[in-house]
Amino acid sequence: DNSLTVEVTPNDNYENGVSVNFSIIIQGSLPNITSLDLIPSPTYTNATIVPQISTFDGDSDTITLYYNWYINGTWLNLSNTTTVNLTINYFNVTDNVTLKLIPVDNDGAGIERQASTLIVNSPPTIIFMTPSSGSFNNWVTLECVALDNDAIDELVYDYSIYYDNGTGSKQWYNVSTNTTSNTASINFKNVTTQTNVSWQCIASDGELTDTEIAGTFTLSSQNMFVYIGSEYANVWYAGETLPLTISCFIPDEYNYSIAYSWIDCSNDGYWDRARDYTNASVDVKYVSDMTECLRLSEGTATIRGGCVIEKNEGAWIDPFCSDIIFTHDFCNIGASYEIEVSKPPGSYVFD
Known part of the structure; x- marks a missing residue:
C-alpha cells in the first residue's frame, strides 16, 4: 500500500491562513x-x-x-x-x-x-461400412465399424438388408442382431437378379445408437460357390475350439451334386473332418455344415474348407472346374479363412 498526504493552505489575497493536511492510503486492487x-x-x-x-x-x-x-x-x-x-x-x-x-x-x-x-455417455459413431457398391451372386459379407469415446462401453451391432426375398417388393430383413462382431454374412441363394440393394447397420452401446445405410449394389445370377466363416471372427484362443460354417452351392442348371464337404484346419492339404453326401437319393445342390477346429499354438491360422463336386454326365460347364486338368467326374472347390490365434486371457500370470 502507498500513502498520499495532501496539505491545504487558505489565502484571501492578503495572507495565508492556517494550513491543514490529511493523508490518504492507496490500497491495491485485488484481482x-x-x-x-x-x-x-x-x-x-x-x-x-x-x-x-x-x-x-x-x-x-x-x-x-x-x-x-x-x-x-x-x-x-x-x-x-x-x-x-x-x-x-x-x-x-x-x-x-x-x-x-x-x-x-x-x-x-x-x-x-x-x-x-x-461426464455423460458418448454415443457410438459408425465410421466405416462396406460394401457400398458392386455385384454379388452368392455370399455378401457386411462390415460395419463404429467408435465410442467411452472406453468401457461394449458395442453391439444390428445388420439388416433391403431387398426382395421373393415377396415381390423390397423389404428390410434382419441378417444378424445384437452381435459384437464387425461383420455379418448373408447368402442370396435363389434370389432373383435385382438392383439398388442397400443395407443398414445400427451400432449401440446399450443406451445410445448410431444408424447408417450404405450401398446400392446388385444381386446378379448365381454361379457355383463355397464359403467358410465363423461368428467368432475376431477372437480365437490357443487350446480352444473355433466353430466354423462350410457352405457350398450349385445352381440348378448345373448337372452336378455335392459329394463331400470338408475342413482342413492346418492348411496342410489333409482333411480334418468331412461330411459324406454320396448316398443322398437326390442331387445335393446346397449344404451349410457346422464344424470346428482346434489350434494349440499362437499366430496366424489359415483354415481351408470347401466341397467336392461330382459331375453326373457330360462335360464340366462351370468355368472353374472346366479349367482344371484331370478333374474327371469330381471337382474340389475351396476357400480360405484367416484368423489370429492369441494366448488365452490370464495365462500370462504364470509365465
Whole structure:
C-alpha cells in the first residue's frame, strides 16, 4: 500500500491562513475472475476440458491463476494443470468434474470462483461400412465399424438388408442382431437378379445408437460357390475350439451334386473332418455344415474348407472346374479363412 498526504493552505489575497493536511492510503486492487466456464459441457470421456476465463484487475497487475481440480468433490493432485484430459482412467460416465480457480496478484488473492461439468455417455459413431457398391451372386459379407469415446462401453451391432426375398417388393430383413462382431454374412441363394440393394447397420452401446445405410449394389445370377466363416471372427484362443460354417452351392442348371464337404484346419492339404453326401437319393445342390477346429499354438491360422463336386454326365460347364486338368467326374472347390490365434486371457500370470 502507498500513502498520499495532501496539505491545504487558505489565502484571501492578503495572507495565508492556517494550513491543514490529511493523508490518504492507496490500497491495491485485488484481482477478480469475471467469468469462468468449462468447455465442453456436458463432456465425454476422452475429451479435454478447457476452462474459458475472463479476469480483471483495477491496477492492471499481472494475474496468476491457481487451478484446483476435483472429481466428485475429491481433490485431484494435477500440479496446477490448466486443462484436464479425460482419457485418464479415473474419469467415468456420470462423474462431476469441478475447477476451483483462485486469482492472485502482487496485492493478494482475489475471490475463488468455480465451475463444474458432468461426464455423460458418448454415443457410438459408425465410421466405416462396406460394401457400398458392386455385384454379388452368392455370399455378401457386411462390415460395419463404429467408435465410442467411452472406453468401457461394449458395442453391439444390428445388420439388416433391403431387398426382395421373393415377396415381390423390397423389404428390410434382419441378417444378424445384437452381435459384437464387425461383420455379418448373408447368402442370396435363389434370389432373383435385382438392383439398388442397400443395407443398414445400427451400432449401440446399450443406451445410445448410431444408424447408417450404405450401398446400392446388385444381386446378379448365381454361379457355383463355397464359403467358410465363423461368428467368432475376431477372437480365437490357443487350446480352444473355433466353430466354423462350410457352405457350398450349385445352381440348378448345373448337372452336378455335392459329394463331400470338408475342413482342413492346418492348411496342410489333409482333411480334418468331412461330411459324406454320396448316398443322398437326390442331387445335393446346397449344404451349410457346422464344424470346428482346434489350434494349440499362437499366430496366424489359415483354415481351408470347401466341397467336392461330382459331375453326373457330360462335360464340366462351370468355368472353374472346366479349367482344371484331370478333374474327371469330381471337382474340389475351396476357400480360405484367416484368423489370429492369441494366448488365452490370464495365462500370462504364470509365465
